[in-house]
Amino acid sequence: MAGSTRLEISSQLGRTAAITGATGGLGYETALALAKAGSEVILTGRDDRKGRSAIEKISREVAGAKVSYNLSIWRALHRSPPSHSGCTPGIPLIS
Secondary structure, three states: OOOOOOOOOOOOOOOEEEEOOOOOHHHHHHHHHHHHOOOEEEEOOOOHHHHHHHHHHHHHHOOOOOEEEOHHHHHHHHHOOOOOOOOOOOOOEEO
């Protein structure tokens, strides 16, 4: 849709996404859009308090959302070189 500021994503049922920086801004909006599309969403970031808050907000907006927060994925991604193979087994989508 021209001029839209919301992400519109096709069905993501059965998929899992790990979103870095998901406690605010574009990362949060991406996580929210993926949750609305049916994806299981793993939020990552540096702040547990903000992570819990983001989970609560997404859960209020998306009934039945499968959403969690995992600080260790964020740490692994930011400690490793760009090749992320092996640090998140079974998660095909990383933002």
